[in-house]
Amino acid sequence: MFPRPDEDFLNIIRNRDEFILIAHRKCDGDALSSIRAMGNILKKSGKKVSMLADFPLERNIKWMAEGIEENCECSSDALIILLDAGDMERTAFPSLFSSHDYIVIDHHRSTAKTAGSLSSYIVPESPSCTLLVNKVRSALNIPLDKETAAFLLAGFMTDTGFFHFISEEQAEESMAFALEMTRAGAEIYSLYDRLKTSITIAETESLAKALSSIRIIKGGEIITARDESEVNISYLLYPILLSIENVRLVCLFKKRGNTIELGLRAVKGKNVDCAQIAAAFFGGGHTLASGARFETEDFSKTANECERKLEKMI
Structure with missing residues (x-):
């Protein structure tokens, strides 16, 4: 208890x-x-x-x-x-x-x-x-x-x-x-x-763009995606990415002005601790779901650097 x-x-x-x-x-x-x-x-x-x-x-x-x-x-x-x-x-x-x-x-x-x-x-x-x-x-x-x-x-x-x-x-x-x-x-x-509301046209278009940004790392153990839209699509995107074959960790980079919000989700039973990973980016959360946020002037460059760091951690 x-x-x-x-x-x-x-x-x-x-x-x-x-x-x-x-x-x-x-x-x-x-x-x-x-x-x-x-x-x-x-x-x-x-x-x-x-x-x-x-x-x-x-x-x-x-x-x-x-x-x-x-x-x-x-x-x-x-x-x-x-x-x-x-x-x-x-x-x-x-x-x-x-x-x-x-x-x-x-x-x-x-x-x-x-x-x-x-x-x-x-x-x-x-x-x-x-x-x-x-x-x-x-x-x-x-x-x-x-x-x-x-x-x-x-x-x-x-x-x-x-x-x-x-x-x-x-x-x-x-x-x-x-x-x-x-x-x-x-x-x-x-x-x-x-x-679980209906999906808007704007959310559908943003989801399509985010799915087109997917990167497959370490043979599919890590899946990353990027979202630069103004609408919230994380609740739509995570279930799709977590269902991909062989995935252990899903990482979503969300652009909010000059801030990146890093969302981390792990597949249960795949020996990945999202909270531990998030701590390396000065964030936190739970074993299966965590996050971090940090300032950046170059979204793509910072996301690329994070991906390289994540690859070494899994």
């Missing part, structure tokens, strides 16, 4: 009246679900809550946008809860941390820079941040309602690839969590339909 938050962590929440909820920039389903679920939990405790994220949100999570803002007028006593990230620099609001105390709830390893936090609840073994948010809810004795259960399960489904990336070590508690959410009224099939 994954550990529950300690009493010092819980008492910090109990003793504060106002909160600011923030996750990493470019929220995915787990990040935004964690914000919405934690917001509901705190409001049930009579707390004042501001929920922040950078816009625009991805199309498949816009249904969770109610109450999400891009800025807030909060008192200096408001406590930030940083969700699904351990480093304030990964958020779209790093300046807020200079004027507010903060705590961390996260499930990533190798990325946490929590020296400035009052406390942290970090469990790298957890498949999603929402599972940890639920443990906080349970420890605070806050009842679970249908809407909160839906947010919690949506985040879990996002980060596990709709249950695909759950390891043997995570399976028992993961299934117990899913059962708890469905008993509270969350509906797996409706969440799947919401999170």
